[in-house]
Amino acid sequence: MVPWLGPEDPFPSVERSLGMNSGAPGLLAASADLLPSRLVDAYRHGIFPWYSDGQPVLWWSPDPRMILRPDEFKVSPSLKKTLRRVLRDDAWEIRVDDDFAAVMRACANAPRRGQRGTWITTEVIDAYLTLHRIGDAHSIEAWCDGARVGGLYGVSLGTMFFGESMFASVTDASKIALAALVAHLRRHCVALIDCQQNTAHLASLGGHEIARKAFIAHVRATVDAPRIPWRFDKRVLADLVGSGGAVPAA
Structure with missing residues (x-):
């Protein structure tokens, strides 16, 4: 299951991203916020946000990249x-x-x-x-x-x-x-x-x-x-x- 991140929760290890045989390969976590501080932290760990309007913020780290x-x-x-x-x-x-x-x-x-x-x-x-x-x-x-x-x-x-x-x-x-x-x-x-x-x-x-x-x-x-x-x-x-x-x- 993809973890839900609270405001103070760190990102999980990118190795926990969903695999190629899942319906969403590379999906790592979800959150309610897109705080700039979390955004910078995401990039520093090789993670990026990508989601549609109306969805929670979805965080990704696909393999390969x-x-x-x-x-x-x-x-x-x-x-x-x-x-x-x-x-x-x-x-x-x-x-x-x-x-x-x-x-x-x-x-x-x-x-x-x-x-x-x-x-x-x-x-x-x-x-x-x-x-x-x-x-x-x-x-x-x-x-x-x-x-x-x-x-x-x-x-x-x-x-x-x-x-x-x-x-x-x-x-x-x-x-x-x-x-x-x-x-x-x-x-x-x-x-x-x-x-x-x-x-x-x-x-x-x-x-x-x-x-x-x-x-x-x-x-x-x-x-x-x-x-x-x-x-x-x-x-x-x-x-x-x-x-x-x-x-x-x-």
């Missing part, structure tokens, strides 16, 4: 062409933390194949906004002609980044934001991005599964490292496309 290593990010020829265009065209910008709440709302409203509704409720937005205010959550945003057209958000602890959700209102805008994030993380020796769940889209970009044991070991080794800086712009994309896409430094 989907990850993306920045050094293994796949830049297809078409994406490389797009990134070079973004670097050359002054209409395109990458902004960091311009409006974190707006990015979360856009992710909540993004259509998902095979899904109805969203888990990114007002309660969830409020909790992650608290993490954003204390410097533990960030948004990376793709802008074109003065409009936010794509982006993503996630949690950053030490040299570990936990990706949460992406959106795009124009083709490839979320990939542009992800590419900028990857390039920034490479520069600061961040070796792994948590992607939580296996999807074909992430696999096409270089994501793959690793054993939960290895994932947890990496989290423990990185979350207490000094914070990396969170100020960058689209020029980081030049790291992914070579000299053909370079732009002059400011």
Whole structure:
């Protein structure tokens, strides 16, 4: 049985998560609250929340775990062409933390194949906004002609980044934001991005599964490292496309 956590109860060991033969592989615990302090504690232990409106807060730690290593990010020829265009065209910008709440709302409203509704409720937005205010959550945003057209958000602890959700209102805008994030993380020796769940889209970009044991070991080794800086712009994309896409430094 999945344990119910009271306000002061610690998370159980991730090894107690439901197995692959259960109806909810990776489900670890449930609670009534989504306190920011519990949320940070969850990430520090390789656990994340995911639930639907009207459900209790459900906490997960699946085995295996989907990850993306920045050094293994796949830049297809078409994406490389797009990134070079973004670097050359002054209409395109990458902004960091311009409006974190707006990015979360856009992710909540993004259509998902095979899904109805969203888990990114007002309660969830409020909790992650608290993490954003204390410097533990960030948004990376793709802008074109003065409009936010794509982006993503996630949690950053030490040299570990936990990706949460992406959106795009124009083709490839979320990939542009992800590419900028990857390039920034490479520069600061961040070796792994948590992607939580296996999807074909992430696999096409270089994501793959690793054993939960290895994932947890990496989290423990990185979350207490000094914070990396969170100020960058689209020029980081030049790291992914070579000299053909370079732009002059400011």
